[in-house]
Amino acid sequence: MADCKDIMVYVETAEGNPVKVALEMLSPAKELADAKGGKVIAVVIGNNIHDAAQKIAQAGADQVLMIDAPEYEKYNMDVYADVLANLMKEISPEVLFIGGTQDGKDLAPILSSKFEAGCASDVMNIKIDDTGKIVFTCPLYGGTILEDIEITSFPKIAVLRSGAFPKLEDSTTGEIIEKQVSISNDCIHANIVETVKEIAESVNLEEAEVIVSGGRGMGNKDDFKMVEDLSNLLGGVVGATRPAIEEGWISKIHQVGQSGKIVAPKLYIACGISGATQHISGIMNSDYIVAINKDEDAPIFEVANVGIVGDVKKVLPIMIEEIKKIKEAQ
Numbered sequence: 631m632a633d634c635k636d637i638m639v640y641v642e643t644a645e646g647n648p649v650k651v652a653l654e655m656l657s658p659a660k661e662l663a664d665a666k667g668g669k670v671i672a673v674v675i676g677n678n679i680h681d682a683a684q685k686i687a688q689a690g691a692d693q694v695l696m697i698d699a700p701e702y703e704k705y706n707m708d709v710y711a712d713v714l715a716n717l718m719k720e721i722s723p724e725v726l727f728i729g730g731t732q733d734g735k736d737l738a739p740i741l742s743s744k745f746e747a748g749c750a751s752d753v754m755n756i757k758i759d760d761t762g763k764i765v766f767t768c769p770l771y772g773g774t775i776l777e778d779i780e781i782t783s784f785p786k787i788a789v790l791r792s793g794a795f796p797k798l799e800d801s802t803t804g805e806i807i808e809k810q811v812s813i814s815n816d817c818i819h820a821n822i823v824e825t826v827k828e829i830a831e832s833v834n835l836e837e838a839e840v841i842v843s844g845g846r847g848m849g850n851k852d853d854f855k856m857v858e859d860l861s862n863l864l865g866g867v868v869g870a871t872r873p874a875i876e877e878g879w880i881s882k883i884h885q886v887g888q889s890g891k892i893v894a895p896k897l898y899i900a901c902g903i904s905g906a907t908q909h910i911s912g913i914m915n916s917d918y919i920v921a922i923n924k925d926e927d928a929p930i931f932e933v934a935n936v937g938i939v940g941d942v943k944k945v946l947p948i949m950i951e952e953i954k955k956i957k958e959a960q
């Protein structure tokens with residue numbers, strides 16, 4: 631069993647599509663599989679999921695195991711964990727990758743306990759050391775410390791942070807294999823009786839390419855609207871620090887940071903944000919950070935690619951006007 635070098639990737643879907651982190655996980659999976667001489671085996675579970683399986687096959691998985699049946703229509707932690715466990719017993723992958731989504735964070739510890747397997751959480755980097763061991767890098771204490779972890783068990787389970795790995799650029803198309811997996815009735819400890827969709831704005835911070843965030847430095851709810859205006863102009867999503875939410879300027883769903891969303895946009899604009907560790911730990915994977923703060927010693931400038939020392943109430947209206955002009959001229 632311990633000779634198997636395959637890397638298994640659990641592909642979560644949302645509205646019929648693989649979630650972003652599922653596609654991202656294929657790149658470290660491919661690197662590990664190539665280094666070890668194994669295959670990348672993706673697993674998709676659901677009902678009518680052929681399109682999602684196709685997308686994953688085209689995104690670089692060598693094999694896609696498709697578990698497609700009406701009973702898998704809705705995510706049930708016990709059922710999905712049982713399916714994955716049965717497949718793991720059959721395939722014996724060296725590593726199982728799970729995306730760091732809400733459901734992924736449920737599944738990983740269950741599977742870890744089923745196999746008595748070591749589990750690395752919130753993995754931001756993976757490498758193979760000189761002796762061929764896999765090393766997972768995970769943040770501690772809100773990202774102030776990065777820890778390298780080696781898992782000695784077989785299999786190994788790793789929960790990968792969304793946005794930490796790039797999607798594969800050159801990918802080949804793998805084969806889709808439809809599989810039947812029988813699950814035992816006694817695996818189900820809880821049934822979902824009803825799913826109620828929250829009537830609230832939906833905010834997809836994790837997948838946003840542009841995020842404009844406001845902090846306490848925005849001063850009040852009216853001025854916070856400038857953050858929303860800039861975000862709308864750039865086709866982005868609005869983020870916020872915890873104090874901006876506690877002030878009631880915007881809802882909790884917009885919180886970025888350790889106890890909010892971990893984001894990885896191409897552009898992150900921080901307006902009136904000091905740069906506390908608990909906020910920075912959530913934006914570390916952004917490609918480009920622009921910070922506006924009136925205090926030139928604000929810690930946010932240490933992580934910003936461009937820092938603007940100034941009053942947000944003066945800088946933001948100018949930015950908004952200039953971007954409008956550029957857009958009108960296009």
Ligand SMILES: Cc1cc2nc3c(=O)[nH]c(=O)nc-3n(C[C@H](O)[C@H](O)[C@H](O)COP(=O)(O)OP(=O)(O)OC[C@H]3O[C@@H](n4cnc5c(N)ncnc54)[C@H](O)[C@@H]3O)c2cc1C
Pocket residue numbers: 844845846847848849870871872873874885886887888889890891901902903904905906907908909912922923924925928940941942943
């Ligand atoms: C367990 C725990 C979890 C937490 N989780 C999170 C989290 O997920 N996300 C999060 O954001 N925080 C979180 N926090 C809170 C965090 O510690 C900080 O308090 C918070 O991030 C600070 O938010 P801020 O930058 O908006 O406010 P402040 O730290 O008060 O900074 C405001 C900044 O605005 C600047 N400013 C003021 N006026 C202006 C102006 N007119 N123009 C320009 N700049 C101006 C100031 O110079 C200052 O740098 C957490 C804290 C704990 C203990």
